[in-house]
């Protein structure tokens with residue numbers, strides 16, 4: 074597994090637990106609004122962090138730190154992710170995984186083996202191929218798209234604690250788009266919306282525009298007919 078970042082302390086990234094965050098390198102999407110280009114784009118030179126360094130931290134901080142959040146990039150691109158998580162779990166930590174849902178098979182295995190305690194799935198747009206493809210930078214394939222849909226269905230079965238979320242921006246999302254996502258995840262406990270950030274470097278050439286308060290209120294009102302929507 075290639076690790077490009079490690080945050081030793083977070084009080085907000087794992088629900089109810091003190092956690093640390095592991096950032097993996099590489100992603101199969103190229104979302105123009107992505108604010109971790111250093112993890113996603115191979116041309117960005119990044120100093121890698123060794124797995125031994127992570128485990129030595131986890132060993133020393135048992136009891137103080139309770140959970141490990143694994144994000145990226147896209148962590149499920151790494152075939153040895155399950156093995157990494159198994160080791161983390163053996164040490165007594167809870168594990169949260171943030172994913173874009175493209176590796177359905179690995180996600181399913183992780184859930185079935187009870188290796189993940191919490192899954193956060195990023196839904197990029199309504200489940201329409203063209204829209205989704207635009208939002209992920211024009212790299213979507215039929216197979217990846219099917220996998221995203223299957224991953225959503227898998228989480229809706231409720232075998233693992235989960236959340237869905239979408240980063241919203243004027244350039245890619247209308248009120249109807251978000252309502253369509255809410256319909257697709259009908260029955261989910263909660264759906265988080267976060268506005269795009271404007272203060273960071275992104276993959277796309279230009280910045281993106283957050284959705285204004287008035288429109289967000291409208292989105293929340295309409296989408297709440299299907300799922301509880303929470304603004305972050």
Ligand code: SF4
Pocket residue numbers: 100101102103104106107108109113145146147173
């Ligand atoms: S925002 Fe998109 S490109 Fe960036 S890590 Fe997530 S899925 Fe990959």
